[in-house]
Amino acid sequence: MLTIGIDVGGTSVRAGVVDADGAVLDTTRTATPGDERALEEAIGGAVHELAERHEVAAVGLAVAGFVASDRRTVMFAPHLAWRHAPVAERISERVGMPVVLEHDANAAALAEHRFGAARGAGVAVLVAVGTGIGGALLIDGEVFRGAHGVAPELGHLRLVPDGRPCPCGKSGCWERYCSGTALSSTAVELLAKHPGVSTVLAREARGDARAITGRRVAGAARDGDPLAQRAVADLARWLGEGLALVADVYDPEVVVVGGGVSESATLFLDDAREHYASVVTGAGHRPLARIRTAQLGDDxxxxxxxTLARDLAVGATQSPGGRLG
Ligand SMILES: [Zn+2]
Structure with a gap:
């Protein structure tokens, strides 16, 4: 049985046909429209395009936002138009197939548990480090959502009292120190603190400080730029610091570090592991979580x-009162 998975992000809607082994057979991508109706049309269009080329049984949407625990309603998504919208029902009517929703980090964690870095782990945490931090917790392969469907919000754990302001309204959140955005902020702060320093990054910043993106900092660190390397070392320390908190609360078997920043994991993951191992409660006297990079990347x-859509579609055909509509 083939199903369609769609990653509905703030910048693009990416859809793919996926088989039972987690292989992506075909994809299509479009820019994310700003209004609700156009967004649903774009999703419907992607499904129709792929369904013309493959026989598919169900559709899943991975949404960057809060999804109600029945997985049929998007409650709130900061970069998407939906507010308390019955998205599963609307898309299902449009495409004539069962539709299920899931928070994007939960969906990524499920994929890593089924096919990737967290395979077989009893307690697994996903930390997706990108523009911010997305988090997910799986217990025996099931998503833990908390009482209202919004747990775990790892990126906004406060690590630094009175620290960098965060768009969430708080300050000192973990993702302000450990993300692509943080890498850029740290590099810009270091440049301001050491105005005389002459490195590639410093020269580029004098042209236009906006050129100092997280990706650029990682690239410069890889090329040996000392200032960029300091910014990366700072990210490694904060990653380790946050992972220690996560381990104190969940005691996971595996932590999967994913997201765009994890593409540069060779620059910082060993240092982060070392820092985590030194600051976790009971350091030296407890088993440590394995900290691994994600294996499935963007997909x-x-x-x-x-995969979730497949599981539920199979369940629905086996029991007449199946949950999909
Ligand atoms: Zn925050």
């Missing part, structure tokens, strides 16, 4: 939600 959300 994780799409593969995870397509």
């Amino acid at each position: 994780a959300g799409l593969v995870g939600v397509a």
Whole structure:
């Protein structure tokens, strides 16, 4: 049975046909429209395009936002138009197939548990480090959502009292120190603190400080730029610091570090592991979580939600009162 997984992000809608082994057979992508109706049309269009080329049974949407625990309603998504919208029902009517929703980090965690870095783990945490931090917790392969469907919000754990302001309204949140955005902020702060320093990054910043993106800092660190390397070392320390908190609360078997920043994991993951191991409660006297990089890359959300759609579609055909509509 083939299903379609769709990653509905703030910048693009990426859809793929996925088989039972988690392989992506075909994809299509479009820019994310700003209004609700156009967004649903774009999703419907992607499904129709792929369904013309493949026989598919169900659709899953991985959404960057809060999804109600029945997985049929998007409650709130900061970068998407939906507010308390019955998205599963609307898309299902449009495409004539069962539709299920899942938070994008949960979907990615499910994919890593089924096919990737967290395979077989009893307690697994996903930390997706990108523009911010997305988090997910799986217990025996099931998503833990908390009482209202919004747990775990790892990126906004406060690590630094009175620290960098965060768009969430708080300050000192973990993702302000450990993300692509943080890498850029730290590099810009270091440049301001050491105005005389002459490195590639410093020269580029004098042209236009906006050129100092997280990706650029990682690239410069890889090329040996000392200032960029300091910014990366700072990210490694904060990653380790946050992972220690996560381990104190959940005691996971595996932590999967994913998201765009994890593409540069060779620059910082060993240092982060070392810092985590030194600051976790009971350091030296407890088993440590294995900290691994994600294996499914960009496709994780799409593969995870397509797999969920398959599981529920199979369940629905086996029991007449199945949950999909
Ligand atoms: Zn925050």
